[in-house]
Amino acid sequence: xxxxxxxxxxxxxxxxxxxxxxxxxxxxxxxxxxxxxxxxxxxxxxxxxxxxxxxxxxxxxxxxxxxxxxxxxxxxxxxxxxxxxxxxxxxxxxxxxxxxxxxxxxxxxxxxxxxxxxxxxxxxxxxxxxxxxxxxxxxxxxxxxxxxxxxxxxxxxxxxxxxxxxxxxxxxxxxxxxxxxxxxxxxxxxxxxxxxxxxxxxxxxxxxxxxxxxxxxxxxxxxxxxxxxxxxxxxxxxxxxxx
Amino acid sequence: xxxxxxxxxxxxxxxxxxxxxxxxxxxxxxxxxxxxxxxxxxxxxxxxxxxxxxxxxxxxxxxxxxxxxxxxxxxxxxxxxxxxxxxxxxxxxxxxxxxxxxxxxxxxxxxxxxxxxxxxxxxxxxxxxxxxxxxxxxxxxxxxxxxxxxxxxxxxxxxxxxxxxxxxxxxxxxxxxxxxxxxxxxxxxxxxxxxxxxxxxxxxxxxxxxxxxxxxxxxxxxxxxxxxxxxxxxxxxxxxxxxxxxxxxxxxxxxxxxxxxxxxxxxxxxxxxxxxxxx
Ligand SMILES: Nc1ncnc2c1ncn2[C@@H]1O[C@H](COP(=O)(O)OP(=O)(O)O)[C@@H](O)[C@H]1O
Ligand SMILES: [Mg+2]
Numbered sequence: 001x002x003x004x005x006x007x008x009x010x011x012x013x014x015x016x017x018x019x020x021x022x023x024x025x026x027x028x029x030x031x032x033x034x035x036x037x038x039x040x041x042x043x044x045x046x047x048x049x050x051x052x053x054x055x056x057x058x059x060x061x062x063x064x065x066x067x068x069x070x071x072x073x074x075x076x077x078x079x080x081x082x083x084x085x086x087x088x089x090x091x092x093x094x095x096x097x098x099x100x101x102x103x104x105x106x107x108x109x110x111x112x113x114x115x116x117x118x119x120x121x122x123x124x125x126x127x128x129x130x131x132x133x134x135x136x137x138x139x140x141x142x143x144x145x146x147x148x149x150x151x152x153x154x155x156x157x158x159x160x161x162x163x164x165x166x167x168x169x170x171x172x173x174x175x176x177x178x179x180x181x182x183x184x185x186x187x188x189x190x191x192x193x194x195x196x197x198x199x200x201x202x203x204x205x206x207x208x209x210x211x212x213x214x215x216x217x218x219x220x221x222x223x224x225x226x227x228x229x230x231x232x233x234x235x236x237x238x239x240x241x242x243x
Numbered sequence: 244x245x246x247x248x249x250x251x252x253x254x255x256x257x258x259x260x261x262x263x264x265x266x267x268x269x270x271x272x273x274x275x276x277x278x279x280x281x282x283x284x285x286x287x288x289x290x291x292x293x294x295x296x297x298x299x300x301x302x303x304x305x306x307x308x309x310x311x312x313x314x315x316x317x318x319x320x321x322x323x324x325x326x327x328x329x330x331x332x333x334x335x336x337x338x339x340x341x342x343x344x345x346x347x348x349x350x351x352x353x354x355x356x357x358x359x360x361x362x363x364x365x366x367x368x369x370x371x372x373x374x375x376x377x378x379x380x381x382x383x384x385x386x387x388x389x390x391x392x393x394x395x396x397x398x399x400x401x402x403x404x405x406x407x408x409x410x411x412x413x414x415x416x417x418x419x420x421x422x423x424x425x426x427x428x429x430x431x432x433x434x435x436x437x438x439x440x441x442x443x444x445x446x447x448x449x450x451x452x453x454x455x456x457x458x459x460x461x462x463x464x465x466x467x468x469x470x471x472x473x474x475x476x477x478x479x480x481x482x483x484x485x486x487x488x489x490x491x492x493x494x495x496x497x498x499x500x501x502x503x504x505x506x507x508x509x510x511x512x513x514x515x516x517x518x519x520x521x522x
Contacts, residue, residue, distance in 0.1 A: 005343035012340075013331055084327040088388075091291045092344040093316045243292065243312075 002094050006102025010075070011109070024071075025114035029063035030121060036181055038125075046183070049212075056122045056129060057207035058180035060115045064143040065200055068111030069171060072103055072150030077163050080154065080242070096240035100151050104232060107147020108140060115139045130213040138210065138221075141228060142203040148231035155238035179204040199227040244269050244396050244427040245290065249299035252285050259285040261451040262299065267429060267444075269395075272422050275431040276438040276508065277448030278518075283431035284324055286448075287400050290429070291321050304396055320394030324401045324431075326381050330374040334365055334384050337373060338391055345392035359387040363417065379410035386417060397421065399430040403437060415441060435509040447512055454515050463506045466514050470507070474500035481510060 014021045036059070037052045044051035079086040089099055116139075122129065129135075153170075157163045177191075178184075178200035184192055195201050202220040209216040245267040252260040260282040267273040275283045288294040290301055292312040300307065306314030328337050335356050342352035360366045363383035373381060382402060389397055399418070403411040411434075418441050421428060432438050438445045439459045446456040455462055467483030469490035479498060483506060484490040494501035513519060 002344070002346060005340060008343060009329070009332075009340050012336065013329075016331055083329075084323070084325045085329055087293060087323060087325075087327055088321075088341065089344060090293055091316055091319065091321045092341070093313055093346070094344055095313075 001098060003098040003102040003105070006089065006094070006099060007105045007109075010103070010106040014110075022117075025063075025067045025110060026117060028066055029059055029114060029118045032059050032062065032180075033118065033121065037127075050128075052125075053128045053211075054208070055181060056118075056127050057211040058204045060118060060122075060139060061142050061200060061203040061207050062175055062180045063118050064111035064115045064139050065146040065203070066111075066171070066175070067114035068107035068143040069146040069150040069153075070167075071110055072107040072147045073154040073157075073163060073166070075106075076103055076151060076154035077157055077160070081159070086242075090243045096243060097236045099239045100148070100232065100235040103151045104144060104147040104235060107150055108144045111143025111147065112136075112140050115143070129211045132210060134216075135207065135210045138203065138206050138216075138224070141224060142200075142207075145199055145203075145224060145228040145231055148228060148235045151235035152231055152238050155235070155242055174198050174200045177201075179208075199224060202227075244271075245273070245301075245303050245429060247286075247290070247299065247301040250286065250289060250296055250301050251298045252282075252289060252294060253297045258451045260289070260296075263446075263448075263451075263453055264299075265446055265453065265456060267427060269427055270422070270425045271443050272418065272428045272430065272441055274438040274442030274445040275429070275448055276433065276435070276442075276445050276512075277431075278433055280450070281433075281448040282451040283433075283448060284400055285451075287321075287398050287429070287431060290315075291319060291398055292316060318394060318396055320389040320392065320397040322386050322389040322397065322399040322402055324404065326378075326385060328373045328381060328384060328388070331372060333370045333372050334360060334376070335369045337384060338388055341388045341391045347392055355391060355393075359390060362390075362420075363387045364413070379406050379413075382406060382410070382414065383417070386414065390421070394426075396427045396429070399428065401431055401433070403432070403434065411437070435507055435512075439508050445508065447508070447515070449512075449516055449518075455511060459508060462508060462511045466506050466511050468506055470504055470510050471497060472502050472504070473498040474502060481513060483510060483514065 036055050046054040153166045154163065157166065177195050178198040179195065184195045184201055187195055202223045205220045206216040206224065248264050250260060250263045263286060275286060277283055285294065289296050290303055290308060292308055292315050302308065303315045304318030306318065308315050338356045338359065339352060342355065360369055363386060365380060365383060368376060368380065373384065376384065386402060403414050418428060418430065430441060442459060444456065444458050445462060446453045467485050469484045469487050471482045471484065471490050471494045473479040482493060484493060487503065490503045494503055509519065
């Protein structure tokens with residue numbers, strides 16, 4: 001195991017430009033929160049509760065996804081296609097699993113960090129949310145899952161356009177459909193079943209249940225875990241293919 | 244330390260490297276000389292496990308590049324043609340990162356960074372981001388990075404490309420002192436004087452094939468000792484002679500502005516292919 005140097009370097013780069021990092025990880029989630037929470041959702045109720053309380057866990061999941069997948073895939077893609085810095089790692093005694101893990105953990109750290117800052121904003125504006133260790137663990141798992149997906153996507157992409165397409169066809173639809181802003185139950189079939197294919201849907205469902213203080217559905221936890229393992233496996237194999 | 248046997252790489256129908264065989268002994272400086280597109284980088288990428296060969300085999304430091312890539316990676320230092328340093332990090336941080344990738348101990352990393360920055364003349368730039376370094380300084384840092392973990396075999400892909408003569412000479416000095424320390428070096432270049440000055444043996448490559456392989460002296464001897472050339476007359480082909488007197492004699496009849504000079508490796512390339520290397 002020699003994944004740490006890879007994680008270490010990415011963290012060093014973040015420490016060099018902390019403000020850029022903060023801004024880039026905060027803009028989207030705060031915009032969503034302001035638009036859908038305060039703007040659209042003020043005074044709105046969902047299933048007997050406030051929409052603001054309903055929507056925050058979803059936006060936290062979204063934020064963990066975006067700030068993991070986006071930076072991980074972009075940075076790896078640039079490293080592979082343009083700066084070629086990945087070749088330094090590929091000629092060093094570091095395995096493909098180490099590379100995948102080092103990069104995925106970067107996503108975990110970034111996704112979790114942005115979700116936590118948003119959580120602070122949420123609490124400051126009076127959102128009711130039952131915070132527990134499980135809640136944070138699931139946020140971490142969500143960030144890990146999409147960090148691994150980001151590694152796999154970047155290794156598959158043969159160009160910047162490929163990367164943009166992953167975003168347009170995979171990430172953006174998921175952002176809007178995967179139970180972030182509404183409950184999947186409200187959707188008619190077959191959309192409802194389709195939405196349940198998205199890993200983000202299960203992250204939102206689990207987080208929402210935990211935030212309300214109730215036990216999450218075991219199947220959603222399992223689906224999210226299975227996706228995480230699958231994406232990580234894919235990430236390792238795609239790195240191996242490139243080496 | 245390095246052996247290749249019928250090493251071949253096809254990109255689609257393009258034979259970038261075709262049946263290349265050579266071997267490099269311990270402490271030897273071995274050169275691949277050839278014009279752009281000859282297949283030098285592709286050969287290095289196969290030897291450093293970045294590319295899988297289409298056929299043939301190769302081993303580095305006793306490890307097979309296909310069967311035991313990790314063994315190869317443990318034995319080699321790589322100075323690539325592309326400047327793939329992290330420009331947001333400082334010189335020291337770039338080396339620190341490499342030391343960590345190579346699992347070097349903390350104290351060893353710290354002292355090795357000092358030692359290498361001194362070696363490549365970048366001690367004052369230690370904490371400067373690579374972004375602010377000149378091209379020549381970046382090349383030197385890239386060399387330092389390739390040496391960080393004290394590899395026994397070092398691959399250098401066009402380490403002086405695009406540098407001014409002074410910066411180039413400085414890098415030649417570095418290569419010579421590595422050689423004195425018994426390090427095995429495979430270096431590629433399309434600069435004739437570089438191959439001549441640095442290499443114990445040179446393989447001349449063209450369109451994926453090795454067309455000649457020997458010590459520079461022997462390669463030149465095979466053509467003749469002296470070259471006769473007409474100044475400003477590219478239509479008159481160069482002629483080669485074993486003795487100076489003969490060359491001067493022949494030059495008289497050839498044209499008015501004539502030079503008689505020692506044969507170079509470029510003459511070897513021209514006499515083998517009818518083309519020039521640098522263009
Ligand atoms: N990844 C690649 N895909 C397709 N063709 C390539 C690739 N890499 C190199 N080539 C081709 O292989 C030939 C040899 O290239 P290269 O090894 O870079 O030569 P050199 O380093 O001697 O300049 C060239 O014709 C080049 O265009
Ligand atoms: Mg090249």
